[in-house]
Amino acid sequence: xxxxxxVIIGAMIAIFTLFYAIGSVNAGVSxxxxxxxxxxxxxxxxxxxxxxxxxKSSLKEVQYSFNALxxxxxxxxxxxxxxxxxxxxxxxxxIFNFNYAAAEGNSTEGGVMDMTENIGxxxxxxxxxxxxxxxxxxxxxxxxxxxxxxxxxxLAATITEVEIxxxxxxxxxxxxxxxxxxxxxWANGKVSAGVRVYVVDGSDGRFESKWSYEEESTASGSxxxxxxxGYTSKITTP
Amino acid sequence: MLGGEKQKMKKIVxxxxxxxxxxxATASSASVRFSYGADTTGRMTVDEDYRFNTQVxxxxxxxxxxxxxxxxxxxxxxxxxxxxxxxxxxTETGVLYLGDTLKMLRGLYLDEKSGxxxxxxxxxxxxxxxxxxxxxxxGFSARVGLLQFASAGRINNGTQMYDIATTGRGNFDxxxxxxxxEGEGQKNGEGGCVGNCNEYVLxxxxxxxxxxxxxxxxxxxxxxxxxxxxxx
Numbered sequence: 511x512x513x514x515x516x517v518i519i520g521a522m523i524a525i526f527t528l529f530y531a532i533g534s535v536n537a538g539v540s541x542x543x544x545x546x547x548x549x550x551x552x553x554x555x556x557x558x559x560x561x562x563x564x565x566k567s568s569l570k571e572v573q574y575s576f577n578a579l580x581x582x583x584x585x586x587x588x589x590x591x592x593x594x595x596x597x598x599x600x601x602x603x604x605i606f607n608f609n610y611a612a613a614e615g616n617s618t619e620g621g622v623m624d625m626t627e628n629i630g631x632x633x634x635x636x637x638x639x640x641x642x643x644x645x646x647x648x649x650x651x652x653x654x655x656x657x658x659x660x661x662x663x664x665l666a667a668t669i670t671e672v673e674i675x676x677x678x679x680x681x682x683x684x685x686x687x688x689x690x691x692x693x694x695x696w697a698n699g700k701v702s703a704g705v706r707v708y709v710v711d712g713s714d715g716r717f718e719s720k721w722s723y724e725e726e727s728t729a730s731g732s733x734x735x736x737x738x739x740g741y742t743s744k745i746t747t748p
Numbered sequence: 749m750l751g752g753e754k755q756k757m758k759k760i761v762x763x764x765x766x767x768x769x770x771x772x773a774t775a776s777s778a779s780v781r782f783s784y785g786a787d788t789t790g791r792m793t794v795d796e797d798y799r800f801n802t803q804v805x806x807x808x809x810x811x812x813x814x815x816x817x818x819x820x821x822x823x824x825x826x827x828x829x830x831x832x833x834x835x836x837x838x839t840e841t842g843v844l845y846l847g848d849t850l851k852m853l854r855g856l857y858l859d860e861k862s863g864x865x866x867x868x869x870x871x872x873x874x875x876x877x878x879x880x881x882x883x884x885x886x887g888f889s890a891r892v893g894l895l896q897f898a899s900a901g902r903i904n905n906g907t908q909m910y911d912i913a914t915t916g917r918g919n920f921d922x923x924x925x926x927x928x929x930e931g932e933g934q935k936n937g938e939g940g941c942v943g944n945c946n947e948y949v950l951x952x953x954x955x956x957x958x959x960x961x962x963x964x965x966x967x968x969x970x971x972x973x974x975x976x977x978x979x980x
Contacts, residue, residue, distance in 0.1 A: 538976060538978060539924075539926050539956050540974045541924055541974065542972055543958075543960050543969065543971035543972075544969070544970045544971070545967060545968070546967070546968045547966050547967035547968060548965035548967075549962055549963050549964040550962065550965065551960075552960070553960040553961070554957075554960075555960075556958075557954075557955070558954070559954045560952060560953045560954075594954070594978075596978050596979075
C-alpha cells in the first residue's frame, strides 16, 4: 500500500515537472500597445492563420489586417491588441482617439486620420461518398467584414472575434463604434462598414444550396456610427 | 508474488526519479550574467549581440542585440542586465537621454531586438510524426532628441516575451513578426519509415506582423508582446 502511495507521489512529481518544463499552457501570440502623442502615428498589423484537417477534409483560413494613420495629430492616442489561441481563434480590440492639429504659421497641412480594418474567414470542406452511396457535395464559406474611416476629430473603437477551432465552431463577429472625442460631440469625416458573405452548402446532400449577401453602410459629415456584423456557420461536417 | 510486485513498484519510482533528474541535468547548460550602468555627458555607445542555437532535435535558437549611440548628450544613462541560465535569456534595459541643445549634432539612436526559433520533430502514436517550426522577432528602435526607456524581455525554448514603456520626442518604431507551421509525417515510432519518409503533410500555418510608430512629436508608448508556438 505504501509502495503504491510512493508511485502516485512519484507520478505527480513527474507530471508537475513536465508542466513546469512546458511552461505556459495559454499558447499563441498576443500583443497590445498603447501610444499617445503628437505628430504622426502609424500602425499596421496583419494576421494570417490556416489549418488543414485530414479527418474533416477541411481547410479553414483567417485573414486580418489593421491600418491606422494619423498625420499632424495633437494629443491623440492609439490602442490595439491582438491575441490568438488554438482553443478560441482570434480576438482584436482597437481604440483610435484622433485629434487633429490645425494648420498654423508656415504649415498648410491640417491633421487627418485614416483607419481601415478587414477580417476574413474562409472554409472549404471536400465532398465525399461511401461506395455506391450518393456523393455529398463540397461546401465552402467566404466571409469578409470591413470598415474604412477618415476624419479629423474622431474616437473609434472596434472589436473583432473569430472562432476557428478544431471542433465545428466557426464564426465571426465585428463591431465598430465611431463618434466625437467627448460625450455629446460628433465625429467629422466619413465612415463605411460592411460585410460580404458567399456560402455554398453541400452538407445537406443538395447542390443548389447557395447564397450570397453584400451590405455596406456609410456616414459622412458629422456623425455617430455604430455597427455590428455577425456570422455563424451552419455547415455540418461528418 | 507480492514481493515481486513491490520490486516492480520500486523500479517504477526509481525510474520516475531518474527521469526527473535526467530532465533537469540535460536542461542545464553554461550560464552568462552581466550588468552595467553608464552615466555620461557627451557620447555613449553600446553594442551587444547574442546568438544561440542547438544543432540537434529540437533545434532551439535565441537572438538578442542592443545597439545604442548617444551624441552630445547633456545626460545619457544606460543600465543593462543580461543573463542566460539553462538556455533562458532574460534582459532588462533602462535608457535616459537628454540632448545638449547648444550642440547641433545631437540625438540618440536605440535599437533593441530579440528573436526565438524552434524546430521540433516528435514521434507520435499510429506511425505518425509531428513536425513544428516557429520563428519570431520583436524589436524597438528610436531616433530621438529626448527619451526615457525601460524594457524587459525573456526568450526560452522558442517562446518570447517583451515589455516596453517609453516616453520621448522624435521617431520610434516597434515591430513584431512571428510565423509558425505544423506538419505531419509517417514514421514507425522508432526513427524508421513507413512508406516514404518524404511524405510530410502541412497541417497549419500562422503568420503575424505588427508595426507601430510615431514621427516628429512627443510620444508615450507602452507595449507587451507574447509569442508561444501554437502547439505548446
